[in-house]
Amino acid sequence: MKKHYDVIVIGVGSMGAATCSHLARRKISVLGLEQFDIPHNRGAHHGLSRMIRQSYYEHADYVPLLKRSYELWHELEDETDCKILTLNGGLYIGPADGEIVKGSLQSAREHHLPHQHMDRSAIAERFPQFSLPDHFEALFEENAGFVVPELAVGSHVELALRHGAELHGHEAVHDWTSNASGVTVTTHQGTYQADRLVITAGAWSARLLESLGIPLSVTRQVLAWTTPRQAEAFAPERFPCWFIETEPGFGHYGFPILPGQPGFKSALHKPSRIVDPDTVERDPLPE
Ligand SMILES: Cc1cc2nc3c(=O)[nH]c(=O)nc-3n(C[C@H](O)[C@H](O)[C@H](O)COP(=O)(O)OP(=O)(O)OC[C@H]3O[C@@H](n4cnc5c(N)ncnc54)[C@H](O)[C@@H]3O)c2cc1C
Incomplete structure (x- = not known):
């Protein structure tokens, strides 16, 4: 039966x-x-880290859902005695009038989220790992970090x-x-x-x-791990999760070096070419 x-x-x-x-x-x-x-x-759910943040540049309406998700991650950690969430801070960088800085500030202000609005010299002083154009600013949020998927x-x-x-x-x-x-x-x-x-x-x-009749397309997403010369400067205690807007709404993002990993992970947040998940080329390509 x-x-x-x-x-x-x-x-x-x-x-x-x-x-x-x-x-x-x-x-x-x-x-x-x-x-x-x-x-x-x-x-x-592969790749050891997924960024989690509250000052969502995408829209302030997501913030209550994100706050609830933090509660649920902590509950899950308690119930399974497993550390899933690390809050090492998030730095969202871009042109002052770009979507990332403007949108993140909007969410932070509307929902009274703790944050720091930094100009380029403040970023350089606190996070010298970044070399940025003069017109870039950032929002730093302590209450951000990563989940191990x-x-x-x-x-x-x-x-x-x-x-x-x-x-x-x-x-x-x-x-x-x-x-x-x-x-x-x-x-x-x-x-x-x-x-x-x-x-x-x-x-x-x-x-x-x-x-x-729900049309969906899948795009290839490539991740890279880079080994810096001064690895200690990229440890979670000194290096945040980050996003740099390089075109409106899109950009590169990355993580600190996690324990046991040879370098820090970074990737491009942007749809690339459409693929089939069963036949996609999973090795790096020259492009
Ligand atoms: C490279 C990358 C980076 C990302 N970075 C972030 C980030 O920093 N922060 C963030 O919040 N989000 C990030 N995301 C998004 C986040 O990881 C996804 O939204 C989330 O993991 C999606 O979960 P899912 O369950 O939909 O997919 P999956 O975790 O892939 O689960 C789908 C499952 O369905 C199974 N399945 C499919 N078809 C069948 C079938 N016919 N029969 C049985 N099983 C089937 C698959 O094998 C798979 O295990 C990222 C995603 C990617 C790809």
């Missing part, structure tokens, strides 16, 4: 693992299905299992259908039924959402 759940979650990455743990804690019977290992290195997934999974969730790794979902009595989900190993379905399939979502 097909087993019936309250909820099936397709994809146990950042969002799916959190969904499974929060549902299970509310005593909702949940099945999480993941096509690879949990966690793994092909999804959006693999630990976030692992901790949510631990909690989900503790509260009775059923999680299957290496079980890709091929198809799902719905009718008035619920949803049916098919994998190469079986068929499962539930009242509700949550699709948290990240870069693979387009295929699963095709029948709903």
